[in-house]
Amino acid sequence: xxxxxxxxxxxxxxxxxxxxxxxxxxxxxxxxxxxxxxxxxxxxxxxxxxxxxxxxxxxxxxxxxxxxxxxxxxxxxxxxxxxxxxxxxxxxxxxxxxxxxxxxxxxxxxxxxxxxxxxxxxxxxxxxxxxxxxxxxxxxxxxxxxxxxxxxxxxxxxxxxxxxxxxxxxxxxxxxxxxxxxxxxxxxxxxxxxxxxxxxxxxxx
Amino acid sequence: xxxxxxxxxxxxxxxxxxxxxxxxxxxxxxxxxxxxxxxxxxxxxxxxxxxxxxxxxxxxxxxxxxxxxxxxxxxxxxxxxxxxxxxxxxxxxxxxxxxxxxxxxxxxxxxxxxxxxxxxxxxxxxxxxxxxxxxxxxxxxxxxxxxxxxxxxxxxxxxxxxxxxxxxxxxxxxxxxxxxxxxxxxxxxxxxxxxxxxxxxxxxxxxxxxxxxxxxxxxxxxxxxxxxxxxxxxxxxxxxxxxxxxxxxxx
Numbered sequence: 001x002x003x004x005x006x007x008x009x010x011x012x013x014x015x016x017x018x019x020x021x022x023x024x025x026x027x028x029x030x031x032x033x034x035x036x037x038x039x040x041x042x043x044x045x046x047x048x049x050x051x052x053x054x055x056x057x058x059x060x061x062x063x064x065x066x067x068x069x070x071x072x073x074x075x076x077x078x079x080x081x082x083x084x085x086x087x088x089x090x091x092x093x094x095x096x097x098x099x100x101x102x103x104x105x106x107x108x109x110x111x112x113x114x115x116x117x118x119x120x121x122x123x124x125x126x127x128x129x130x131x132x133x134x135x136x137x138x139x140x141x142x143x144x145x146x147x148x149x150x151x152x153x154x155x156x157x158x159x160x161x162x163x164x165x166x167x168x169x170x171x172x173x174x175x176x177x178x179x180x181x182x183x184x185x186x187x188x189x190x191x192x193x194x195x196x197x198x199x200x201x202x203x204x205x
Numbered sequence: 206x207x208x209x210x211x212x213x214x215x216x217x218x219x220x221x222x223x224x225x226x227x228x229x230x231x232x233x234x235x236x237x238x239x240x241x242x243x244x245x246x247x248x249x250x251x252x253x254x255x256x257x258x259x260x261x262x263x264x265x266x267x268x269x270x271x272x273x274x275x276x277x278x279x280x281x282x283x284x285x286x287x288x289x290x291x292x293x294x295x296x297x298x299x300x301x302x303x304x305x306x307x308x309x310x311x312x313x314x315x316x317x318x319x320x321x322x323x324x325x326x327x328x329x330x331x332x333x334x335x336x337x338x339x340x341x342x343x344x345x346x347x348x349x350x351x352x353x354x355x356x357x358x359x360x361x362x363x364x365x366x367x368x369x370x371x372x373x374x375x376x377x378x379x380x381x382x383x384x385x386x387x388x389x390x391x392x393x394x395x396x397x398x399x400x401x402x403x404x405x406x407x408x409x410x411x412x413x414x415x416x417x418x419x420x421x422x423x424x425x426x427x428x429x430x431x432x433x434x435x436x437x438x439x440x441x442x443x444x445x446x447x448x449x450x451x452x453x454x455x456x
Contacts, residue, residue, distance in 0.1 A: 002218055002304050004254040006296045009262055011288040024253070024263040026288065033424045034448055036312050038431035038441050083263050119441060149428055187311035200251075201309065203213035 017087055020077055022195035025085040031141075033149045034082055036183065040118035040169050041148050049137065049154065050172040051103045053110070059103035063153070066137075069094045069102055074136055076159035078166070079195040091157055093138035096130040096173070110175035114182060115156045115167040123167045123182035124191070127175065129158060137170060162193040162200070214306045216253060217241070219277065221301045227364045230283045231330060232294055233269060236303065241275040244268055246341035247314040247334045247419065247445075250277065250307035254289060264289045267333040267421075267447070268308065271340035277305075280364065282330040313419065313447045317341060321417040321443070322410045323351035325379075326400065326430050328422020331449050332364050335421055339372060339379055351379035354408045356400050356426070359388035382408050400426075402433040412438035421447040 011026045021027060044063045051058045061069075074091045100108060108127040115123050129135065138157040139146055146152030151168025158165045164184050185191050190199040198204060223235035249267045270278035284290045297303070315323070315338045323342070325335040332355055342348045357363045363383060373381040384396035384404065396404060410416035418439055420430045427448045434444050 001255055001259075002302050003257055004303060005301050007254045007256050007262075007292055009254070009256045009260040009288065011262055012260055024251075024261065026262060032448070033428070035446065037446055038435050038444050039428060040441075082265055149424070184312075188309065201214050201306075205213065 020087060021085050022079055023198045024200075025079055025083055025195065028084040028086055031086060031089075031150065032080070032082075032084055034080060034164075035149075035168065036121065037119060039148050042118050042153065042169065042171075044153060047153055048171065049099075051099060051105075052172055052174040054174070054176055058105065058109070061099075061102070065102075066094060066139075066154070070098050072098070072136060074138070074157065074159070076157070078159050078163050080163040081189065081193070081200050085195075089159075090142055091136065091138040092140035092143075093136040093154070093157065095133060095136045097133065099137065099173070100131070108175055110177050112176050112179045114174045114176065114180060115170050116172040116174055117167050118169040118171055121167060121169070121183050123156075123165050124180055124185055125158060125161070125165055126179070126192075129161065130173075134158065134160060160194075162190075162195050164189065165193055214309070216304045216306050219303050219305050221297055221299055221303065222276070224297070224299060227280060228362050230362070231280060231364050233278050233280045234293065234297065235270070235276055235278045236305070238275050238277050238305065241277060242308070243272050244277070244308035245310075245314040245316070246271060246338040247447075248308040248310040248337075249334070250279065250305045251309060252279070252289070253304040253306075254292065255304070262289055265309070267337065269333045269336050269340075271337060271344055277307075280330065280333040280336075313421075313445050315341065315417075315419065317345040317348065319417060320349050321415050322349050323379075324409050324416045324418040325351065325353045326405075326418065326420045326422075327353065327355040328400075328426035328430075329357060329362070329449070330364065331420075331422030331426070331447070333421075334447060335419055336365055336369075338419060339369075342379070343372060343375075348377070350410070352408055352410070353379050353381045354384070354400060354404065355381065356384050356386060356422070359385055360390050360393070380408075400430055400433075402436060405430070405433050406437055409434075409437065412440075416443065418444045419447075420444065422449060424448045 049061045077087045079085045135158040139154045156167040156170045219236035219238040222237045225233040254262045266279040269280045281293045372378045
């Protein structure tokens with residue numbers, strides 16, 4: 001560790017937020033957009049969400065089907081690998097637990113899942129990080145429908161991992177037995193991405 | 206990038222060897238990074254500042270230079286009330302040490318072997334990684350055609366102006382069009398106003414030429430330009446975007 005001459009730092013979190021900011025992160029009040037490539041726009045009448053077991057559809061939900069499922073609220077701190085952290089973000093959507101229940105599944109059909117999205121983006125996650133209330137497919141942020149730039153109509157929300165795992169424009173959760181790197185995971189980013197262990201890049205421990 | 210046993214990107218100590226003012230709000234720091242493995246045009250570094258009591262701040266900065274041994278240039282824009290950029294612009298002196306990790310990135314990168322015509326679209330300090338691409342292109346033996354469309358607030362805010370003008374007049378140099386959004390100079394040969402679909406159609410290559418577009422700037426700028434390119438027939442996979450903001454590579 002090299003002490004930077006003359007640097008005292010102005011971003012120290014105090015009070016309520018101290019202890020909530022992972023290493024290397026700093027607080028922001030806005031909600032930055034980070035996306036690879038152009039923003040896809042899918043009309044709701046063409047939108048569907050599938051749960052898939054390897055290559056087989058287990059269930060395909062229309063927007064109306066999805067909206068009819070139990071809606072849950074989640075308040076969470078989110079951490080982007082580009083170093084920003086935003087506290088107390090408020091979301092609404094359907095938990096992955098409720099999606100599995102809707103597909104008639106008592107157990108997830110695999111140890112890992114890949115989120116597949118409009119625009120071709122993918123990201124991989126252990127199923128254990130998606131269940132027990134830890135993750136949802138979110139359609140609302142701050143009480144408003146998600147805008148396309150932030151992943152609307154629906155995005156995955158897995159707030160305890162770096163935010164690239166919370167895939168925008170999600171259209172399918174594909175369950176599989178192995179952990180297959182997704183888009184950023186194949187481009188030098190960490191396979192798991194725990195912000196508290198600062199797992200930003202491939203090889204970070 | 207991924208292998209059976211990936212090596213972690215370790216923190217390296219970099220020494221400031223030069224400082225170049227670019228505009229009133231922007232300066233370039235040239236860092237000497239012993240052991241630097243080289244980088245690809247468009248990649249970035251993570252910079253880490255450490256206070257005497259152990260407090261640390263990290264930010265990402267695009268690399269603005271092409272490969273040049275162990276020298277790495279970053280271009281820093283002042284973010285009002287920022288924690289890191291005012292420090293880098295006002296406090297850092299030649300021979301100071303800074304820590305960095307890199308090079309990072311494998312998506313917003315240009316491969317000199319790619320023959321696709323290059324369309325580079327910059328908003329403000331988003332020109333930094335595109336400058337790295339243009340500098341790498343200038344060193345390439347047989348580079349594809351390239352055009353830069355660069356939007357600035359006013360003439361005084363154009364970063365790298367002299368070098369870009371020299372590039373544009375060199376044999377095989379890129380076509381460059383500046384556009385100004387908040388000033389109309391009395392003498393001005395560039396464009397005026399925000400980049401829109403008509404300007405992109407005029408400057409860009411036809412989609413049938415299979416151009417590769419790199420777009421970098423503030424989020425609303427990138428959203429608009431990328432949507433316009435899609436409307437003009439550019440396939441999404443040939444539009445590489447990098448969104449800058451106070452929380453991105455210019456903090």
